[in-house]
Amino acid sequence: MEESIQLKNKLAIISAALLAAGGIMIETAMNVTFPVLKDVFNTSLNNIQWVTTAYLLAVTVTMTISSYLTKKYGVRKIWLSANLIFIIGTLVAGLSPSLSVLLAGRVLEGISAGLAMPLMFNLILTQIPQSKIGVWMGIGAMVVSLAPSFGPTYGGIFIESLGWRAIFFTLLIIPVASLVMGWSSIREKQRSKNLxxxxxxxxxxxxxxxxxxxxxxxxxxxxxxxxxxxxxxxxxxxxxxxxxxxxxxTFLNIRLFSSKSFTLLLIPVTLYMFANLGLGLLLPNYLESVTHTTSFLAGFSLLPGTLIGAVLSPVFGSLYDKIGSTKLLFIGNGIFAASLLCMALITHEMNFMTITLSYIVFTIGRSMAFSTSMTASVDGIPVSLQSDANAILQGTQMFMGAVGTTVAALFGSDQRGIEAGLQNFFWVLFVISILIFIMFVFRNEKKSEV
CATH class of the missing domain: 1.10.287 (Helix Hairpins)
Known part of the structure; x- marks a missing residue:
């Protein structure tokens, strides 16, 4: 008999997912504003990219402590705190008179997202039947994948209409919706008594x-x-x-790394985030700088692939529940590698249309391998260790996201121009895709338990 999921559990997960999505979306929405912010604050691209990097660092550091905070204070207080911090941070960023104040607002938003993302996956792991974990982890992966790729389109719309500050102010609807959905559905669970x-x-x-x-x-x-x-x-x-x-x-149980399967799936998850956020920064800036595409269209170039990847993530999760992880991992990474190789070879001929189509293929492969890796990495971990595994999983991928934006900004500052930098970045990512294949092979030789 098929296990049912209570409506309140669905609403609780959606409430946390909304806040996590809002935090991630505002992170990449700022990428298309970099040319404008460089002029507004009279500084370099390398300094402006801290608008993204500072946020990701705040997310990463907060995620490392999220497991302990949830055990100590419970899910409801963590959820309420994340909403309040998001509102304050968004107002500070939107009203910022200087780059330093903008960065302070971004750090607060990062703290909020650092609480919300692990909370979303913890709710999935604790409130969804085991037989449907794949589908709902796929939905969680969809949120993590969809939001950063949708951000540039969202940011581009406001850059060309109401200005960069409106990117923050309009996003305040997110915590309001999260509070409405979660007020009755996110209830206090029993906390750890002997923490x-x-x-x-x-x-x-x-x-x-x-x-x-x-x-x-x-x-x-x-x-x-x-x-x-x-x-x-x-x-x-x-x-x-x-x-x-x-x-x-108590902090993080690093003994989880003794599990060969967990470690060899964790690393690809972080590398897929590195690739996703790195290209999310470079591709819109390439279109604006080289092909002179408008900010709106530059951001929009990532949207079709993002939407297709979002729709397919739960499908990949359903396939995981039916056929397991191995085939999905290799097929997904194969598509991911092929798309990067093609883009590396045709970089000098790329325009709005070729980038849009290439990014669709890239996202399909990355989403398949990313969501499958994330689900398989925690599937089989003892329940008592899942919150620690989740905190490590989310924290490390956000750190690699910060590395991705930083490295991408360095490639974008190539003295030969952003076009040469983008091509070199494609080649780096292609080499990474080959290394991921090797990790998948070793992971499947023999699974080890914690």
């Missing part, structure tokens, strides 16, 4: 490693590596591992 004290030092060390790592990558534009930042990143990360293994306090 160990929070491991503050592990959290600080990981945060330092993440932030210094992004700063180091951001400074690569100068043509050299900042040795001090590299050393801080490595030392902080190694110290985090040592402290986490020895500590009896």
């Amino acid at each position: 160990e004290p929070f491991d503050f030092w592990a959290f600080i060390l990981l945060s330092v490693a993440l932030i210094s790592g992004i700063l180091m990558i951001n400074q690569l534009e100068g043509g050299s590596i900042n040795i001090a930042l590299l050393a801080i990143t490595i030392v902080a990360f190694l110290a985090f591992i040592v402290v986490s293994i020895r500590s009896k306090r």
Whole structure:
């Protein structure tokens, strides 16, 4: 007999998904505003890209602590806090008189999204029957995939009509809708009674490693590596591992990495996010700068692929429930690799139409492999560890998203022009797709448990 899903559970998930989608969409909606913001704040593209990178860092750091916060305070308080922080951050960003104030608003929005995204997947894992996990994880993956790709179209509409500030103000409808849907459906669950004290030092060390790592990558534009930042990143990360293994306090259970299957699926998930957000920044800017396409059309070029990928994500989830992960992983990554190879070969002839069509193929392959990897990585993880696995999964992919936008901005600043930078970025992503194939092969040789 088919298991049914209560309406309140569906509304709870949709409420959290709305807030997560709003946070992710506003992140990429700003990408098409970069040429305008460069003039408004009289600064470089590398400084303006921090509008995206600062947001993603805030998301990443917040996600690392989301599992503990949910266990300690419960889902309802986390959901309410995420809505309130989103409203404040959006108002601050929309009213910002300077780049520094805009960045402060973006950090607040990132904190909100860092709470909302893990909450959405936790609700799916705890309130959806096992037989339908694939479909609903596919819906969650659809939100994560749809929102960043829809953002440039949304941003382009306002850039050419009401201005960049309207991008923020109109988005305030998102937390209102989330509050209406979730007020009665998101109810307090029983919290962990014997929760160990929070491991503050592990959290600080990981945060330092993440932030210094992004700063180091951001400074690569100068043509050299900042040795001090590299050393801080490595030392902080190694110290985090040592402290986490020895500590009896609660933060992230890094012992999950002992699972071969979890680790070899986590890495592709983060690389797909790297590719998605990197191209989400470069492609609209390429169209505006090289082919002189309007901001609206530049953003719109990603929309058809985004919508098709969004519609297909639950379909891929349903296929996962029926046939498992292996075929979907290899087919999806094959389409992903083929699209990147084609775009790398025809970069110099690319225009609005070729980018739109190529991005459709790219998104179909990426969505198939991304949603399947994300579902398979947590499927089989013990229930007691799923919130930790989810926090690691969401946090690492957002960090790689920050790396993706930073690296893409560096390629976009190529001295030979953004066209050459975009082609080189395509080749880098194609090599990554080959490495993902290798990981899938090793993952399927023998699955290991936590």
